[in-house]
Amino acid sequence: MNNKIKIFDLGSNTFKKTRNLVDRFNKFGEVVEVHTFEAQKELALDELTNLKKDYPQITFIHNNVAVWNENTNLNFYECKTWGGNFKGGASLIPHGGSQNSEVYEYDSPILTTAINFTEYFEKHSEKNMYIFIKMDIEGAEYVVLPDLLKSTSFTNLNELACEWHSNMYRNDNDMRKKFVSSEREIKNKLIQQKIRLSRWF
16 A cells, blocks of 8 residues: 555545544555545534644545536435434435435425536546545435546546445336446446445445
């Protein structure tokens, strides 16, 4: 592993897992830069302030946006109630499934800024560092990753930890099959490029 490490945390939520990632990678090298992405404004600031205080040697760059395959504004669907993971599961993608109509505020979406992650990654990744992406973006991985894989910059990536959300469509068999097929294709391309792939929970 390259001694210098850069982390991209897509779906940073309350930043608790961001801290875990920093601690994990600091055991193997030196984390020098962390880029975080979280569309829910109320989740970020306190723990981010603590991270900057606890790790003054690391540059933290927070993006209060959703990630997508273009720069645009999109409807963002938050959960109706707060839980242990603080409205975890908020998504750009409306979807079917058991009790989802009770969980998501489909009747009152929030217009949210979304950025083209591929363009962002092209600007902020390089081959002389170990590049790690954690991706927990509630279905948007099926939009973001195919676009990233078309870019030459994706070869800068060393490791991807992703939570896959094909089960979002567990009551829509056609959509679930489409997501599962896309997931298989993405994984095969990553493996062909010798990019380390792990599952995120």
